[in-house]
Amino acid sequence: MLRDIVVHIPVDRSAQPVIDCAVSMGGIFDAHLDGIACVYPTFDPVTVLEVSIAATHSNMESAASALDQFEIAARRFGISHGVRCISNVSHAGTPILTKISRLYDLSIVAQPDYSEPSQGDQLPEAILFNSGRPMLMVPYIHAGPLKLDRVLICWDGGRPASRAIHDAMPFLHRAKAIDVVAVNEDSATVDEASSEALQTHLARHDLSADVHRIATNTGNIFNAILSLAADKDTDLIVMGGYGHSKLRESITGGVTRGMFESLTVPALISH
Numbered sequence: 001m002l003r004d005i006v007v008h009i010p011v012d013r014s015a016q017p018v019i020d021c022a023v024s025m026g027g028i029f030d031a032h033l034d035g036i037a038c039v040y041p042t043f044d045p046v047t048v049l050e051v052s053i054a055a056t057h058s059n060m061e062s063a064a065s066a067l068d069q070f071e072i073a074a075r076r077f078g079i080s081h082g083v084r085c086i087s088n089v090s091h092a093g094t095p096i097l098t099k100i101s102r103l104y105d106l107s108i109v110a111q112p113d114y115s116e117p118s119q120g121d122q123l124p125e126a127i128l129f130n131s132g133r134p135m136l137m138v139p140y141i142h143a144g145p146l147k148l149d150r151v152l153i154c155w156d157g158g159r160p161a162s163r164a165i166h167d168a169m170p171f172l173h174r175a176k177a178i179d180v181v182a183v184n185e186d187s188a189t190v191d192e193a194s195s196e197a198l199q200t201h202l203a204r205h206d207l208s209a210d211v212h213r214i215a216t217n218t219g220n221i222f223n224a225i226l227s228l229a230a231d232k233d234t235d236l237i238v239m240g241g242y243g244h245s246k247l248r249e250s251i252t253g254g255v256t257r258g259m260f261e262s263l264t265v266p267a268l269i270s271h
Contacts, residue, residue: 004032004034005029005032005034006036007034007070008097008107008109008110009036009066010066010118012119013113015070017110017138017140017141018109018138019069019070020144020146021136021145021146022070022108023070023077023079023145025106025108026074027079028146028148032080033079034081034083034084035067035081035082036083036084037067037085038063038093038096038123039062039085040093067083070083071083097126098130098131101131102131102132102133106134106135107135107136109135109137110124111124111137111140112261113140124137129243134270135241135269135270136267137267137269138266139263142266146235147236148175150175150177150179150232150234151175151179151235152179152181152229152237153168153180153181154183154237154239155180155181155182156182157194158193158242160240160242164239164270165238167270171238171268172202172207173207175207178202178208178210179212179232180195180202182195183214183215183221183224183225184221195211195213196211212228221254222254223258237259237268238268239267241269241270
């Protein structure tokens with residue numbers, strides 16, 4: 001059940017995509033929403049070590065405006081909510097937000113826009129790998145409320161993918177259509193955890209799913225998934241988030257990184 005959701009409100013870019021998705025989810029699941037904005041102090045490039053007071057004050061005003069925007073939307077739809085602003089330096093602010101996220105059913109975050117880098121770009125990766133909770137990433141190009149008419153599950157038989165599917169059950173039971181995509185599936189390696197076996201598992205939860213098996217080169221997997229999502233008019237992608245290595249799981253692997261960079265529809269990601 002999704003009863004308690006934390007919404008990480010971006011301060012240095014439009015918060016509307018995140019707010020629209022969050023408020024619609026509050027209505028769909030009758031959930032409480034806590035909106036949190038984090039203000040990272042701005043450093044003056046001339047003095048380097050001195051904090052630019054004027055820039056920090058401007059960021060505080062931006063955070064207050066974004067939280068007001070969130071509150072107005074939540075009140076309009078009668079959504080139970082709270083707001084909070086945190087001011088801290090980048091390296092300290094992110095662990096605080098990650099710890100906060102551990103006590104919620106779901107975190108909603110904005111997709112990083114790597115063409116316009118910001119201090120908050122590392123937040124989704126930190127929450128994904130360190131919060132222990134599922135994360136809904138909202139593309140910066142998204143507009144309007146979250147729709148759940150058609151959901152696409154990315155399946156490779158791995159632990160993160162399995163975790164994502166079971167975290168996504170509240171979404172799947174509200175979907176009108178479910179697609180499963182298996183990329184380069186090798187029956188000899190997936191064995192008991194094949195896409196066909198997943199289809200049977202979902203059926204036992206009264207969920208009907210169509211399976212799509214596609215082949216592509218390793219470097220193009222995320223593009224193949226997003227292409228299928230576009231062809232199917234997908235509203236939500238469900239996927240596992242993978243680390244680059246077991247020694248440094250905070251560094252996203254190729255497919256996860258590609259999705260972070262190129263996401264076109266909201267994605268529920270679990271690790």
